[in-house]
Amino acid sequence: MTGVGLWASGYPDTAAWTRGTPDSSVGTPAAELIPAALRRRASTLTRIVAEATQAARAESGVDLGRCAMVLGSAFGEISAMVEMIGSFREDEGMPSPTRFHNSVHNTPVAFASIATGNQGFVTAIAAGDETAAMALCEAVGVSAERGGEVLLVLADETLPPPLGTQRPYASGAVALILSNDSARSSRARLGPPRRGAAPPIPLPAAFAAHPCAGGFALVAALESGRWGPVPLGSREEGWVVDLEPVTSP
């Protein structure tokens, strides 16, 4: 792992999130990774993916135009979908074409690909509460197949009305830059995801219920130096990943 980025609703930065000190003045992220013309049409999900990605890039120095991109998101662009279905009851019942093509699950990484000129591997997956684990499986496979660095982003936005009552959680995104070149693993090392047991990692309630809670658990473990197995999902005997410190050769 060569870089980590996090955007958590209500927190100004990773340190504040780790300390548990929210700031009510924090609003929608700037998402400066995305050119202004595209950004105007970007959803919350796309913006928080861009923001976490930017932070991970700042730490790792990775060229985002040349690394594989894997998005894990359980519900994807769900606000865009609900808004669009609502628009069928208005006027002539036709949606905005931009809203339509921005409603696909891969929109956040497509924007990142367009913004960075990345013509390589880009994908988007979902697996409910196992999204973090399964996106990591995909990233491990991509890294083994193609080498180089992989951007893994785990993100979901707050569910819009009337769906939000079914599962309240806060918008948040975690971005990791992964490399199978051990010499570049400057931050920590991750084993392959495996089934097993791991002690729970306490998270703020709004993120414990997040579909990508495993990603937030990974950042919390990393920031507190809690090495060992980290739970990536909510199921008992679910998926875990071993987090190891970088040791000098």
Next chain:
Amino acid sequence: MARALDAGASGLLPCRLPLPFETMAGHFPDVLEPVPAAFAARDSRIVRMAFAVLDGIAAAVERAIRRYGKDRVAIVLGTSTGGIFDTEAALEAHASAGALPERWSLEKTHAFHAMLDAVQLRTGARGPAYVLSTACSSSGKVLGSARRILAAGLADAVLTGGIDTLCQMTLRGFKSLEILSSRACRPFSAGRDGLSLGEGGAFLLLEREGEGPARLLGVGETSDAHHMSHPHPEGRGAKAAMIEALRQAGLPAEAVDHVNAHGTGTPANDLVEARAIAEVIGPQVAVASTKGYTGHLLGAAGATEAVLAILAMEQGRIPASLGAAPLDPGITIDVCLMPRQRACRVVLSNSFAFGGSNVSVLLGRAS
């Protein structure tokens, strides 16, 4: 399906969904049986459709679970819109009655993992399991994921494929983009004026070795990095995907006997794709789009068209590219206006998507 391809019979009919415009669509051909009682909480149109398609491969999945163990059989499914058919009805009910229907659930009806969990429970496979959703390239890219899962040793068999239903969102969305035809789509034709949508899907079981009818030789996955819904004007990402698939297979372009094209029937896609095929594979290769039979299955198109490409290899018969005559004079590749008897050893299937997502799947005859 094989009989329809032989007969040149389109499955496109006037769309049965209530819409403020006319269009043709490919509807799932059978009455969808309710799911078994044990799955009642997960009943939805997409799960019914997934179970109906799964019946055709259930015995092979059972054999794989017996041979490798349930934890060693993975599932990777492609879909563009998942359970949205039922969600549209639920949101309509909410708008008119102020409450979501009791039988509708975010987790068990709408979410991508609703279908995934249902297929996991139905098959008993307990290896890695996820949905891949990159719009119209989804279920071509699942074959790349399956290949990687096997290569990384995360599983010994992968149930893969894609399912999508017709829904208001995609029908109205493509109409809004002004690329939905009111007639049956006519890929590569001089008279093409847009795409037709369809619903359905296909499943494939991948193992490292075995008795299957085809070998997965390569999966090229690239991005245009150009625009959310317009293809790159020179087909940059499409060409790169085909080149990558050939490179993975270690095969020259001349080895490809047939291309099942993305071929949606939109003026821009077909022209760009034809130029890309001519440049990478060569103008001599026999090309057909099967969307005139099925409509565009969106997230299910890649897997379905991979199966139709395998069928062409198995039967030594390339289907006619339905609706292509008279051919657009600007398209200089060899589009099959009639079915062709031809022994095919290597076939390529293209799928391109919103976000500039491209996939080319290269398949070889097992023998």
